Amino acid sequence: MRKLDIRLLRLLRNSKGQFISIAMVVTLGLCMYVSFSMTAMNLKNTVDYYYELTNFGDIFAQVVKIPESALDKVKEIDGIEVVQGRVSFDVPLKVEDDKEKVRVRIVSLPDQEKRINDLYMLEGKILEGQPKKVVVLEQFAKARNITVGDKIAAYINGRVVQLDVSGIVASSEYVYLMENEQALLPAPEKFGVVFVSEEFAQMTFGYQDSYNELLIQIKDQEKMDEVVKKLEERLDRYGVKRIIEGKDQLSNRMLTEEVKQLDNMSKTIPLLFLSVAAIIIYIMLTRIVKNDRIYIGVLKAIGYGNYEILSHYVKFSLVIGITGAMIGNGVGIMLSGLLAQVYVMYYNLPLLRSQIYYGYMVNAILLTCIFCIFAGLMGARPVLGIMPADSMRPEAPKTGGRILLERIPWFWKHVSFSWKMVIRNIARSKKRFVFLVLGIALTYGITVVPIFQGGAMVNMFTLHYGEFQKMDYSIDFNKPMNRKAMIEVKQLADIRYIEPKLEYPFELRTGWRKKVVSIVGVPRDTQFYDFTNKNQGSIRLPEKGIFLTAGLAKVLNVQEGDLITIKNFIPGKDDVKVEVKGIVEQYIGVNAYMNIVEMENTLTEKGMITGVNIRSKDRVQEKVKDIKHVAVVQSVDDMKNSFLQFLDAAKYSTGVMMIFGGILGFAIVYNSTIISIAERSMEFSSLRVLGFEKKNIYQMITKENMLMTVVAIILGIPIGYGMCNGIAQAFNTDIFSIPVFLTPDVFITAAIATIGFVFIAQLATWKKIYGLNFIEALKNRVS
Amino acid sequence: MEKKILMGVQNVSKTYQMGEVKVHALKDASFELYEGEFVVILGPSGSGKSTLLNILGGMDSPSEGRVFIHEEEITDYNDKQLTVYRRDHVGFVFQFYNLMANLTAKENVELATEICKNALNIDEIMDDVGLGDRKDHFPSQMSGGEQQRVAIARAVAKNPVLLLCDEPTGALDFQTGIMILSLLHKINRQFNKTVVIITHNTPIGEMADRVIKMRSGKIVEMKENVNPMPPERIEW
Ligand SMILES: Nc1ncnc2c1ncn2[C@@H]1O[C@H](COP(=O)(O)OP(=O)(O)OP(=O)(O)O)[C@@H](O)[C@H]1O
Numbered sequence A: 001m002r003k004l005d006i007r008l009l010r011l012l013r014n015s016k017g018q019f020i021s022i023a024m025v026v027t028l029g030l031c032m033y034v035s036f037s038m039t040a041m042n043l044k045n046t047v048d049y050y051y052e053l054t055n056f057g058d059i060f061a062q063v064v065k066i067p068e069s070a071l072d073k074v075k076e077i078d079g080i081e082v083v084q085g086r087v088s089f090d091v092p093l094k095v096e097d098d099k100e101k102v103r104v105r106i107v108s109l110p111d112q113e114k115r116i117n118d119l120y121m122l123e124g125k126i127l128e129g130q131p132k133k134v135v136v137l138e139q140f141a142k143a144r145n146i147t148v149g150d151k152i153a154a155y156i157n158g159r160v161v162q163l164d165v166s167g168i169v170a171s172s173e174y175v176y177l178m179e180n181e182q183a184l185l186p187a188p189e190k191f192g193v194v195f196v197s198e199e200f201a202q203m204t205f206g207y208q209d210s211y212n213e214l215l216i217q218i219k220d221q222e223k224m225d226e227v228v229k230k231l232e233e234r235l236d237r238y239g240v241k242r243i244i245e246g247k248d249q250l251s252n253r254m255l256t257e258e259v260k261q262l263d264n265m266s267k268t269i270p271l272l273f274l275s276v277a278a279i280i281i282y283i284m285l286t287r288i289v290k291n292d293r294i295y296i297g298v299l300k301a302i303g304y305g306n307y308e309i310l311s312h313y314v315k316f317s318l319v320i321g322i323t324g325a326m327i328g329n330g331v332g333i334m335l336s337g338l339l340a341q342v343y344v345m346y347y348n349l350p351l352l353r354s355q356i357y358y359g360y361m362v363n364a365i366l367l368t369c370i371f372c373i374f375a376g377l378m379g380a381r382p383v384l385g386i387m388p389a390d391s392m393r394p395e396a397p398k399t400g401g402r403i404l405l406e407r408i409p410w411f412w413k414h415v416s417f418s419w420k421m422v423i424r425n426i427a428r429s430k431k432r433f434v435f436l437v438l439g440i441a442l443t444y445g446i447t448v449v450p451i452f453q454g455g456a457m458v459n460m461f462t463l464h465y466g467e468f469q470k471m472d473y474s475i476d477f478n479k480p481m482n483r484k485a486m487i488e489v490k491q492l493a494d495i496r497y498i499e500p501k502l503e504y505p506f507e508l509r510t511g512w513r514k515k516v517v518s519i520v521g522v523p524r525d526t527q528f529y530d531f532t533n534k535n536q537g538s539i540r541l542p543e544k545g546i547f548l549t550a551g552l553a554k555v556l557n558v559q560e561g562d563l564i565t566i567k568n569f570i571p572g573k574d575d576v577k578v579e580v581k582g583i584v585e586q587y588i589g590v591n592a593y594m595n596i597v598e599m600e601n602t603l604t605e606k607g608m609i610t611g612v613n614i615r616s617k618d619r620v621q622e623k624v625k626d627i628k629h630v631a632v633v634q635s636v637d638d639m640k641n642s643f644l645q646f647l648d649a650a651k652y653s654t655g656v657m658m659i660f661g662g663i664l665g666f667a668i669v670y671n672s673t674i675i676s677i678a679e680r681s682m683e684f685s686s687l688r689v690l691g692f693e694k695k696n697i698y699q700m701i702t703k704e705n706m707l708m709t710v711v712a713i714i715l716g717i718p719i720g721y722g723m724c725n726g727i728a729q730a731f732n733t734d735i736f737s738i739p740v741f742l743t744p745d746v747f748i749t750a751a752i753a754t755i756g757f758v759f760i761a762q763l764a765t766w767k768k769i770y771g772l773n774f775i776e777a778l779k780n781r782v783s
Numbered sequence B: 001m002e003k004k005i006l007m008g009v010q011n012v013s014k015t016y017q018m019g020e021v022k023v024h025a026l027k028d029a030s031f032e033l034y035e036g037e038f039v040v041i042l043g044p045s046g047s048g049k050s051t052l053l054n055i056l057g058g059m060d061s062p063s064e065g066r067v068f069i070h071e072e073e074i075t076d077y078n079d080k081q082l083t084v085y086r087r088d089h090v091g092f093v094f095q096f097y098n099l100m101a102n103l104t105a106k107e108n109v110e111l112a113t114e115i116c117k118n119a120l121n122i123d124e125i126m127d128d129v130g131l132g133d134r135k136d137h138f139p140s141q142m143s144g145g146e147q148q149r150v151a152i153a154r155a156v157a158k159n160p161v162l163l164l165c166d167e168p169t170g171a172l173d174f175q176t177g178i179m180i181l182s183l184l185h186k187i188n189r190q191f192n193k194t195v196v197i198i199t200h201n202t203p204i205g206e207m208a209d210r211v212i213k214m215r216s217g218k219i220v221e222m223k224e225n226v227n228p229m230p231p232e233r234i235e236w
């Protein structure tokens, strides 16, 4: 081996702590890069494969009723490959506990060989042509403990219908099982899907020879828009309610979002870690090169060129980086296997297609090399300026002198001697100071994020259900009712206040942008919705016109005062144009709101409601369940509780993030303290000679770090705020928008954590200071 | 025996610009170095000795004047060529040895030899400098004299035509200093290398074939010794 390389290895061995801590930062960064990227890729492939296997449809259309014979007409539309009809209805399930409202979607399966959205058999057998035999969606079966051979009962048109469970299946359409867009989280024990024979469904729901849903596959994905448009026209007379493109299909959209988020994370967080590692390496090398000045001169005098010497130091950086990258790759692969398993479990994917993508490992190493070479070159750049003759010259004395603060006498007078030294030291090594402060500030920022995230979810819910929606219960009917239905509800329970609600899906359009959302009609003087605008605070529903939630306004790219088109799916109703009268904040869900009277007049029918909102301390759920046509009674408390369970899972990721932040902080503080000690061994030795004890020196460094930590935390507050904002932006979906409310306790918690990290790193340097041979340091200066 | 010219120095000056002030470190120096010659440069501190040595060794370039080795002008060289010149033709010995702290004695020597073409056998050299049994020791485990011997081995093992030593005994006691000088003398005679030594100690001049005296950047005297004294007999 080249002697310079031997020197390198010994150099690394002598700075094990630094080596390990920096390599660890690289390891973490790349581990995340490799595992997130690979999991995203595997997840995407798994879903794609699952879709392919089960013939996932391209378009899903919901109509009021379409006869079987009309399907051929639909198929004639240019671009359509296959059309399948099915009958699908949501009905209540009969369960032991009367209070519990469970709903199932009964979906018919065509007697066909190659079904669109085919099922993935897990257990038992499919139907066998016998009516009343059903197969149940796995998540639901699991959540409710339903097994093959069980009987379940559903209320269909007022009758209890017994169904025999003949199999358990998975469905690509319900990977992410949610009843509708308004549902926020999957609640598999509250909503499920069962599949029945077409014959049975048609008979039971009164759909002889007809359907209410179409599944369509098209020939060319490029022509999607065209096909949808023609389909809309063709289906108009069958009362088309919604046409959903595959990419907008609820479960698919949630999956796509998840993969996208994972992919985004894989691209940002690792870069942050690599940057920190690169900066530490840079600082470390600057110092090493400075210490090595004479050696570098000697090497040049002996006949080594700039290239050889530079590469000596770049290798130093590379060895650290590549060691970290290798371990990161290894751990990343293991972790990606684990992560994929977790995702498959979480999403109830019945299969997993996973493979190792070596490309990511190569990328990881390349990326590390780029960062390390850059950091190495920047750090070792002073090599170029060192002359061979420098080998003969003793070190240039450091420039001393008064610092700025000393010119402020009243301040300087009140500072104790040891603090004076501390402040002078900081002022005289500005680069290191800046690095350390930025490093700790970054650590602080990274620590703020998970703490914020944990709280943000809770915030989101309390804001949505406490501040925005103020009702105790919300009741949905299973079909539009007359206003008189309100009276019936009122009579059955002790209700303090009741308001009608009219909620209906429409397609909103501006130009080529469109989105299907529920428009909610409520009285102008509603007591249950507190509409707030970002600038004006609370605002009142207008007589005419519409409110859009901020997310929706963004999707449609509209502002207050713009006109939008509401496309009406209700047969016989025309599309209307309305003015956007306000953009309102809503953290969960995407909606539009209108004055109920205006909505009845222009969009639906007079006197029509689809539900009511209630304020009551009564046990409403129990009391109204017997009212005919009540589909869902939602209690806000229940919603909160189900959400809190979900949050438990999120705590793990919060913890992991904190640990990552901690490692980063440790690496930064540890390394800069070690560097600082090495740079100042001479100064410390002189202090020792003057009678300072090691303890005093340690205290001095501790004070320096303390001061810098305080400055860093102050600086870290905006950094943390910015990061939280970024995270919130990145995680905002159609359904959630995370509110960025950072309360003081978030900052205080993060500050305590950061001080903890600094403290640990400080402890780790204790040995170095106590082990420092001061006499040696003085002697070394001569040679 | 006819003397062959190894290096030529013609009207060489070196000026350092220190802010407003110009420091004339070397003024109009001209002389020749012969093959196999043992030269001692004497002069007070700041007289320009190191400056001259650095220019000879291609570590620094003069502000004016020309320097030749054999027929080649090194003052024309670019950085790369100077590096090659130092690598293949010059061996340096420094006052403070300047060994790599985390390389053993032998490795320190190899550090120099592994980049040049005509390196000598390292083990033999280590024996020659009397450190055959200390090869695997680190500099911190050796005395100053031993370290300086390693430094000499490092310089000699490259098999250079020119050995430049800037106060090689400066940090050593008398006894050890004499030993180092004998070693350099031996190398000069045995391998026929041109050796240039800088020193403050006038008596050392007595072992030289030629003494160059400097003052305030000027060569003030050049004296040949017909009968150089063996280093063992020098006293100061
Ligand atoms: N890099 C430099 N920049 C500015 N001035 C320099 C530089 N190197 C040397 N000098 C100046 O040039 C003059 C000659 O220096 P040189 O090192 O050659 O003296 P020297 O004879 O070797 O002295 P010493 O015996 O103390 O080593 C001195 O005045 C010195 O201050």
Ligand SMILES: [Mg+2]
Residues within 6 Å of the ligand: B049, B050, B051, B166
């Ligand atoms: Mg000198």
